[in-house]
């Protein structure tokens with residue numbers, strides 16, 4: 103079973119991500135797109151990656167602002183799988199900007 107990263111490991115990983123914040127309980131990033139449809143497009147691409155990784159972010163969509171939150175529910179905290187998912191979300195967001 104995946105291990106929850108400690109606070110220092112989470113801080114180190116956050117430094118390598120774009121605009122994420124958090125702690126061992128979870129990491130999150132807020133993204134503002136130009137339009138609602140752009141926001142949905144990003145979420146749709148993230149959905150494809152989440153299925154590929156079999157690891158799924160919590161997603162909050164409000165008009166053109168999307169909040170992604172990553173934690174591994176089965177262990178109750180941030181694992182390497184969340185960091186990998188966050189990196190893939192960053193790639194998608196970069197492509198949408």
Ligand SMILES: C[C@H](O)[C@H](O)[C@H]1CNC2=NC(N)=NC(=O)C2=N1
Nearest residue numbers: 156157158159173174175176177
């Ligand atoms: C069976 C399957 O691997 C699990 O249900 C996965 C699916 N996606 C998941 N996503 C997240 N974020 N946490 C989980 O514990 C999780 N479990």
